[in-house]
Every structure is written in structure tokens, then in C-alpha cells.
Amino acid sequence: MSRELTNGRIAGGVALALAAGAVVALTVTSETVLSLLTQATIFAIFALGVGILLRQNGMVSFGHAAFYGLGGYVVAILLERQLMSAEMALVTAFFGIALFAFLIGFVVVRVPGIAFGMLTLALGQMFYQVASRSRNLTGGADGINIPWPDTLFGLDISLLTRQDAMFYFAWSGLVLSIGVVAALMASRFGATTEAIRDNEERARFIGIQTLLPRVLIFTLSGTVTALAGLMSAFQTAFVSPESMHWSVSGTALMMVIIGGYRYLWGPALGAIVFFMSRDLVGDFAQHWLAIFGVALIVVIVFAPQGISGALARLFRRKAAVRPATPAVIHKLKERT
Amino acid sequence: MLSINIFNGLVYGALLVVMSSGLALIYGLRRVVNFAHGSLYMLGAYLGYTVASHTNFWVAQVAVPLLMGLLGLALDRFAFRPLQDRDPLTVILVTFGLLLVLEDLVQTVWGKSNLSVPAPELLSASVDLFGMSVPAYRIAVIFFGLVVAGALTLWLRYSKMGLFVRAASTEPTITSMQGVNVDRLSGLVVAVGTALAGLAGIIAAPFLSLSPSMSSDVIIDSFVVVVTGGLGSLSGAFAAALLLGQVQAVGAVYLPEFATVLPYVLMMAVLLWRPAGFAGNRV
Numbered sequence: 245m246s247r248e249l250t251n252g253r254i255a256g257g258v259a260l261a262l263a264a265g266a267v268v269a270l271t272v273t274s275e276t277v278l279s280l281l282t283q284a285t286i287f288a289i290f291a292l293g294v295g296i297l298l299r300q301n302g303m304v305s306f307g308h309a310a311f312y313g314l315g316g317y318v319v320a321i322l323l324e325r326q327l328m329s330a331e332m333a334l335v336t337a338f339f340g341i342a343l344f345a346f347l348i349g350f351v352v353v354r355v356p357g358i359a360f361g362m363l364t365l366a367l368g369q370m371f372y373q374v375a376s377r378s379r380n381l382t383g384g385a386d387g388i389n390i391p392w393p394d395t396l397f398g399l400d401i402s403l404l405t406r407q408d409a410m411f412y413f414a415w416s417g418l419v420l421s422i423g424v425v426a427a428l429m430a431s432r433f434g435a436t437t438e439a440i441r442d443n444e445e446r447a448r449f450i451g452i453q454t455l456l457p458r459v460l461i462f463t464l465s466g467t468v469t470a471l472a473g474l475m476s477a478f479q480t481a482f483v484s485p486e487s488m489h490w491s492v493s494g495t496a497l498m499m500v501i502i503g504g505y506r507y508l509w510g511p512a513l514g515a516i517v518f519f520m521s522r523d524l525v526g527d528f529a530q531h532w533l534a535i536f537g538v539a540l541i542v543v544i545v546f547a548p549q550g551i552s553g554a555l556a557r558l559f560r561r562k563a564a565v566r567p568a569t570p571a572v573i574h575k576l577k578e579r580t
Numbered sequence: 581m582l583s584i585n586i587f588n589g590l591v592y593g594a595l596l597v598v599m600s601s602g603l604a605l606i607y608g609l610r611r612v613v614n615f616a617h618g619s620l621y622m623l624g625a626y627l628g629y630t631v632a633s634h635t636n637f638w639v640a641q642v643a644v645p646l647l648m649g650l651l652g653l654a655l656d657r658f659a660f661r662p663l664q665d666r667d668p669l670t671v672i673l674v675t676f677g678l679l680l681v682l683e684d685l686v687q688t689v690w691g692k693s694n695l696s697v698p699a700p701e702l703l704s705a706s707v708d709l710f711g712m713s714v715p716a717y718r719i720a721v722i723f724f725g726l727v728v729a730g731a732l733t734l735w736l737r738y739s740k741m742g743l744f745v746r747a748a749s750t751e752p753t754i755t756s757m758q759g760v761n762v763d764r765l766s767g768l769v770v771a772v773g774t775a776l777a778g779l780a781g782i783i784a785a786p787f788l789s790l791s792p793s794m795s796s797d798v799i800i801d802s803f804v805v806v807v808t809g810g811l812g813s814l815s816g817a818f819a820a821a822l823l824l825g826q827v828q829a830v831g832a833v834y835l836p837e838f839a840t841v842l843p844y845v846l847m848m849a850v851l852l853w854r855p856a857g858f859a860g861n862r863v
Binding site for chain 2: 304351354355357358361362363365366367369370373374377378490491494497498501531533534536538539540541544545548
């Protein structure tokens, strides 16, 4: 498929999803439902971030909550100390965390396999501990209320904090992030990172510089996660150390696995399923995590490609007749 | 101040020895980083609470590891063994799911409030040690840690089965070619590892209070220990556990602001310097 065609398809998908979000924002009137949807969408962005790292680098991070929490903390600290305008603070936080992810990526992506997971776990917990201990900077365990100004980017804050506007804002963030990431992954860069993920040694042999692309994926992943943190800071006007705890990273990872990470929209779907089904179980809400734990085990064991993988298979089977396996392959299989 | 901290660091280090040796054993044979290990520890502590309140502490200390050992056998048979050919990351996530289920189980059965197990009468007094007055039970914890470390070392070094375990954790395929049933061996080792988590729980019960959050602190520290010591390495884990206890204890005196961060700094430094931990892959 040519690149123009792929990009056209991505643009079409983005436009469709934006329109669908607008329909939801306009038709759903319940404030509670909209607030729940916003929360789910923000976590969908978080899961997208974690999913990119797993999909393109094959790495599982147990510390991404650090990026999520950092988004809130950087903005909160900048605004609380009145160091700059809210607009500047948002921009500074976004690019600052991106730079931070890039620098830290150079160190951490060198560590292979399970050790990477443990390293990110330690890093994430470090941020959690710092945030909960240093009372002067972060307000300790109490967290910080974020003093948003009355107007943001020339718009009245009461307009932005309406539930429907908030939902559409988060939804656009999610859809555009998926769009940008999809375009990147369809490019040469995406193909390069996949080659490195599948066999780093071979990729190096054919002349690919292997460290930088992996660092860039880590950066992208951290930045998308930070975006989720910024959105959450905006929605709740509050940030606390709990947002950096390793169980938050673990929850995001569960969403990625349940949704499936083969498709970019899989982790986002996982997040939305997570929040919607938590709302549906209602009376059993206190056993919610156990239910999700069982679901996680079932998905991993019986449907490793997650919900998105299962859905894609379902539709593909309907759309096209499966091509017959060439005879040669049959023979090869018999021999082995 | 410093000496009492060093002593408490030793107590915590001894607890971590019991805790992380189980983690290291399981990793050695099954290549599984068991996220549920902290929850198994918590389950052990709560089971210990129930058993001890009906009988006494010493019965609990025998019964809990036995019960947990049976659970470990089941864990290996129904989770680790069927999944042994899968990507190690998927198995980690299965243990993460298990963690969620166990946490909920404990909260449902025993509730969310803090519980405590009294120290056994024999050890409830305070003892004078180098001019400090310390609870006798804490000295006993150090002793338990030593016993576990000693028993495991003897078992692995000098018994035939220990030899098989060491062989299987370095070369599982060749070991099974030599006629060792690695699956059964792994089942046993996972049972021992789980029993050790339960034992750590019942040891911790009289000096740390029982609460639903007790697992999450200890599991992270145990990860720091096994990763720093070298995943799967028992002697590395012993050394790292004692080191971590001291780092936290001494850190609390000299760098109170950073004390809680120090273990992670230590772990990151070791990982970046030697990704396989300071003992490498030796058992």
C-alpha cells in the first residue's frame, strides 16, 4: 500500500472518530456519564502510551505512571509558584517531559527484557517516593490543587470545564494522538523500529542504527503518557502521589493487554472497556480489581491478542475468504 | 540512634532474606518474576493470624508454610507449568492478575482494618543487647533469617535434590536430558518458594501490623533485592537483602530525606552497571 493511501486512510479514520466523539458530546446529557467517559478517554491516552512501547519496542514498563503524574506535577508546581502563565506552563510541561523521556530513554532502553521492567518499576517508585516525601515541593501525600486561571488560550475557563467540552477535548487528544502515532508507524521510522524489535542484531547488520529509534519510541511513549497526565490535571485540577504509584502503571498495562496492543486503538479500547465494565458491575465494585485480575489472566491465556485482536479476526473472516495455504508450506510442515 | 537503626536494618534484612529467597528460587527454575509473591506473603500473615488466634504462634509458624506450600504446588501445576513456553512477560502479567485476586481475597475474608498478632510469650520481653533495650522477638527474626539462609544453602549445596535444582536453574534442557524430571522439581521449588513467602508473612506478623497495604511495600523491596543480587541467585539475594536493610537503616540517619529513594538508586546503579545483578547468574 502506498504511503499516500495509508495517510489518507488515517486522516479518514481520524475525521470519522472526531465526528463520532462530537455526536457523543452532543447527545449524552448526563454529567456523570460524560465525566466517566472523560476519565476513560484520559486513561485511553495513557494506555496508548504504554502500548506503543510494547508494540514497537517489545518492552513492558511498570513505571509509566511517573510520566503520567509528572504531567500534573510540573504544571501544578509552575502554576502554584506563579512562574509563568498557564499556557506556557502546559507547553513547558509537555516538551520538558518529552526531553526528560528522551534523556532517560538513552539509559534505560539499553537494559534488556525483564530487567527493563524492574528498572522502570524502580524509577517509577522513586518518583512516587519523592512526590510523597518532599512536602515543600509537592505538598507530600496531600497532593497539590492546581490553580487554573480564569481564561486559558483566550477562552473562558467555565467554558472549558463543562463536562461535554472536557470530554470532547480529551477525545480529540486521544484521536489525534492515535492519528499521529499511526502515521509515524506507517512511515519508514515505524518499519525500522519493528525490524529492531524483531531482531536487533540483524537490524544492526543491515546498517540500521538501533539505539536511537528505540530511544525515540520510548520518548514518544512517555510523551503520550504525559499528555494523559496533563489532561487529568486539567479535568481534576488536582494531582497527588497516588497517580504515580506502581499499581497505576500496572493498571494501565492491564488495559493494554486486555485491549490488545497489535492495533494502536487496542489499548484505548482496553481502557474504555475497563471503565465501562467497572461502572456496569456496580454492586460488585469492591471486588472490581479481582474481577479484572481474572479477566486479565483469561485474556492472556486464551486470547493473547486481546479484544482488538479478536475483533479484527472476526471482521476479517467475514470480509475475505482466507487464502489457501500453498502446498509447499504444507510439505515443509509435514517434514518438521 | 545509629546502632538501633543498624539493628533494625538487620531485622528487616533478615525478613527480606526469607522473602526474596523464595522469589529467587521461583525465578531460578521457572524464569517467572512473581508479582504475586508479596500477596502470598500477606496471605501467609493473615492465615498466621487466624491459626495463631485459635492455637498459638508456633503452630502457625509450622502450619502456614505447609498450607502455602500446597498453594505453591497448585500455582505451579495450573499456572507456571502450562505457561512455561510462553513469553516470560505474559507470565509476569498472569502473576499480576493473581496479585489482584489475592489482594481482594484477603480484604474480603479478613477486612480492611489493621490486625496484629502478639509475639509468643517466650519472646515477648525486651532484652539488653550492647546497651540497647530491644524486643526479644526482633532478635528471633534475625535468627529465623539465619536459619532459612543456612537451611537453603545446605539443601542446595549438599543434597542430591539441591544439585538437581542448581543444575536445572542453569540448564533446564540438559538437566532433563540427564533424567531429572524438571517439571516435578520445579513444582517442588515453587512450593518451597511459596512456603517461604508464607513463612515471611508469619514472621513479620508480630512486628509489622497486618493491613491490606502490607504487601505492596515489601514486594517492591524484594524485587530490589533479587534484581540487585542477580535474578535467580540465592547467595546474591542474601547479600542484597542485608545490604538493603542497612542502606535503609543508615540512610534514615544520615540522609533522612532520601532514605526511601536510596534502594531504588542502588538498584538502578547495579542494573546499569551489570544488568544481570552483582552475582550474575550463579545460584
